[in-house]
Amino acid sequence: xxxxxxxxxxxxxxxxxxxxxxxxxxxxxxxxxxxxxxxxxxxxxxxxxxxxxxxxxxxxxxxxxxxxxxxxxxxxxxxxxxxxxxxxxxxxxxxxxxxxxxxxxxxxxxxxxxxxxxxxxxxxxxxxxxxxxxxxxxxxxxxxxxxxxxxxxxxxxxxxxxxxxxxxxxxxxxxxxxxxxxxxxxxxxxxxxxxxxxxxxxxxxxxxxxxxxxxxxxxxxxxxxxxxx
Numbered sequence: 001x002x003x004x005x006x007x008x009x010x011x012x013x014x015x016x017x018x019x020x021x022x023x024x025x026x027x028x029x030x031x032x033x034x035x036x037x038x039x040x041x042x043x044x045x046x047x048x049x050x051x052x053x054x055x056x057x058x059x060x061x062x063x064x065x066x067x068x069x070x071x072x073x074x075x076x077x078x079x080x081x082x083x084x085x086x087x088x089x090x091x092x093x094x095x096x097x098x099x100x101x102x103x104x105x106x107x108x109x110x111x112x113x114x115x116x117x118x119x120x121x122x123x124x125x126x127x128x129x130x131x132x133x134x135x136x137x138x139x140x141x142x143x144x145x146x147x148x149x150x151x152x153x154x155x156x157x158x159x160x161x162x163x164x165x166x167x168x169x170x171x172x173x174x175x176x177x178x179x180x181x182x183x184x185x186x187x188x189x190x191x192x193x194x195x196x197x198x199x200x201x202x203x204x205x206x207x208x209x210x211x212x213x214x215x216x217x218x219x220x221x222x223x224x225x226x227x228x229x
Contacts, residue, residue: 016185021192023221024207029216030055036211038076038086038116039155039199042096046209048218049076049085049199054094059203060219068099075116075155075199077123084123084138086113091123093128093205105141107145108134115156115165115200126153126165133165147183151176155200155210159223164223166197166210173197175208175221187224195219 028036030050034182038049045065047057049072074086082102083094089111093103107113108125115126115133116155122144125134133156135144147163154166154173167173173196175189191197191210198213208221 002143007145016178016188018190019190019224020172021175021189022191023219024222025059025062025220027057027059027218027220030057030064033157034163035213035215036198037072037074037213039201039209039211039218040076040078040117041201041203041209042078043204046201046218047076047078047083048211049074050216054083054085059209068094070094070099070101070126073115075126076201077116077118079118079138082115084118086116086125089113089127091116093138100205105136108136108141108143114152114154114198117156117158119158120158124156124158124163126156128152128154133163133194147178147180149178149183154196154198154213157202157208161201164200164202164208166200168196168198168213170194175200175210189221189224191221 005095033050036048040047048055054068057064071087072085077084085092090104092101109127114128117124123138128135131149133147151167154168156165174190177187196213197210199211
């Protein structure tokens with residue numbers, strides 16, 4: 001099959017197989033938090049960017065366990081040692097133990113950045129209204145490559161070699177798996193009407209954690225079994 005025959009075009013390229021998102025659990029509201037801007041997972045706890053604090057909570061009971069005072073108005077990522085946090089037009093590298101900002105790099109969207117995740121030595125950054133995901137150098141911010149979507153991009157996560165991102169336009173939001181080479185949509189998890197996905201992260205197993213950009217809530221969403229095989 002030729003490349004022109006195998007490449008989907010127009011709307012079909014971005015449809016993918018759709019199913020209703022299975023929301024396993026809802027966390028929050030959290031005291032003093034108006035909305036969730038970004039989400040990550042450190043292997044044990046879920047962390048939510050709340051604007052002025054990174055808030056950690058135990059996914060077993062939803063109880064907050066720690067807060068780090070830091071600017072955090074968009075996506076959050078964890079590389080095993082440090083957090084990376086979008087704050088306005090920059091990405092701060094934050095020591096997970098002390099909460100100290102160790103370094104900063106420019107964010108590729110220059111202030112229109114959304115989701116953030118760490119995978120294979122790179123940061124992956126959503127650019128919301130430009131409908132893009134950038135793979136960038138975590139030391140310099142240099143763009144290594146760009147993947148395009150046809151929907152506003154919010155949270156971004158990698159799990160088991162799969163690239164997933166959140167979308168949010170109006171009252172419609174979903175979590176979609178895309179082909180990292182072409183941007184073609186492989187699967188979509190449709191969220192209930194009025195629920196907007198902001199931050200997104202996988203627990204490395206069967207769940208996604210999706211922040212709510214309209215409320216002080218994080219939802220655990222089941223990752224499809226077909227995708228975990």
